[in-house]
Amino acid sequence: MYETEHTPKPTPADSHKKSAFVAIVGRPSVGKSTLLNRLCGAKVAIVSPAPQTTRNSIRGVVNRPEGQLVFLDTPGMHISGKKLNQRLLNTAARALDEADLVLYVLDATRPAGMEEQAVVETLSRNPENISRKTVAAINKTDTSNGALASASLKTLLPLLPEDRIFNISALRKEGLDPVLACLFSMAPEGSAFYNDDCYTDQEIDFRIAEIIREKAMNRLRQELPHSIYVDVADMELRGEAPVQTLWIRAFIMTERESQKGMIVGKGGLMIRDIRLAALRSLKRIFDWKIELDLRVKTSHDWRANDAVLRKLL
Ligand SMILES: Nc1nc2c(ncn2[C@@H]2O[C@H](COP(=O)(O)OP(=O)(O)OP(=O)(O)O)[C@@H](O)[C@H]2O)c(=O)[nH]1
Ligand SMILES: [Mg+2]
Structure with missing residues (x-):
């Protein structure tokens, strides 16, 4: 009854294009949802200055001539004994397991600390995540130059190739095209998951x-x-x-x-x-x-x- 033009429908196969599910992961408040909205060109996920705004794995679709990327926004990873937090962490970890690629977002304005270590540990549980699946985006470089985050990334994830690390500002929509290009270069060939006029699958x-x-x-x-x-x-x-x-x-x-x-x-x-x-x-x-x-x-x-x-x- 409430079907709209945004309701996803399967599309016919298109063999020479690429498609992938990309999990966006990172600490709370690094700007994952802001980034998802900017990439999709639409308001898909909600944003607030409070940590742990996102509580679900939210899909946003990006269509380009190269193919289709389906991004999964996830709750910020935060270790805590509380029931809600544990479930949020599980949601993020599940999205990681299901995704073909991982967009790991860091915050240029905050030192790494224990919390970043925990995200890296979750990512590294599967060594393939780092070697073949991960692209890192250092966000908020409109406010800080990102040197600190870039240095801690080298220590935390020494196996991540340098040409998969990008400085971006989701807020100002800066530096996003190279990130998309890199993700498409790593994506497998495959047909689109959603119609190309669809940008989210949320009810x-x-x-x-x-x-x-x-x-x-x-x-x-x-x-x-x-x-x-x-x-x-x-x-x-x-x-x-x-x-x-x-x-x-x-x-x-x-x-x-x-x-x-x-x-x-x-x-x-x-x-x-x-x-x-x-x-x-x-x-x-x-x-x-x-x-x-x-x-x-x-x-x-x-x-x-x-x-x-x-x-x-
Ligand atoms: N200066 C600056 N602020 C940003 C940028 N991207 C996001 N923010 C701000 O950072 C805050 C958190 O943004 P969200 O997109 O909700 O962050 P999130 O990572 O999705 O947070 P959780 O869902 O809580 O994990 C908001 O106040 C955003 O406006 C950016 O590129 N630059
Ligand atoms: Mg969010």
Whole structure:
């Protein structure tokens, strides 16, 4: 019922072109999702300054004359005993195993430290990952020259060939073409996985929930960005084409009752602001008119609740 022009469909085989799944991995907040969006030329994954914004493995498709690359954005790798974090790490590790190629993103503005070591260890579990599959992109070189990250990369991954290390700025869209060219040169020959007018395979309710979560995360402080998830409880396509309206009822779910007030805000101003920002984004993504009924609800300690985590991750 909600099929759009973005819904993936298989394409006929095209033998002399290349195609590959590319896992984008790295620490939290290095700019993986920003990079995915820039590569796809569309907003596929949500972005915020808070670490661990991405919670799922999100696909974005890039079509070029050379063929098709399907990028898998992954949650930032972060070692922690918490249930949610363990699941996020598993999601990233699974994407690594499934991918033909790996785009390993580093942050030029932050020293490597223990966290980078952990990413490298995960990558190195399969030696082929480094020798045949990995391309490294040192991101945020608009802010720092990347020399530090480049030096630590040489120590951490001495087997990674130098011509597979690139300086980029995802934010400014700088240095991305050489990265794509390198990935295509390493990709196997094969037919496209998706139609060439398709840039993501996400379900509509998931995209809506993510956009709302992004708007909320970017407006909330302290622990709150991590304490929420968004539940799209109901959707209905109303009216006749071409002037149809997608009606949505969604809930921002908090961990504790006491957090609801901060999301609603004084006189309801915060939730109104989140709702309007989400509407602006959703209107850019979908062709329908959008009506959004947005409320706040509590799902006690959901980050430790397996049933909720299974649904979300
Ligand atoms: N200066 C600068 N900032 C960037 C660049 N790329 C991303 N950022 C910022 O870095 C922050 C994190 O970006 P994300 O794309 O959400 O990072 P991520 O790696 O997907 O983070 P997680 O999903 O939490 O693992 C945001 O505030 C971005 O605007 C860049 O090239 N330069
Ligand atoms: Mg992300």
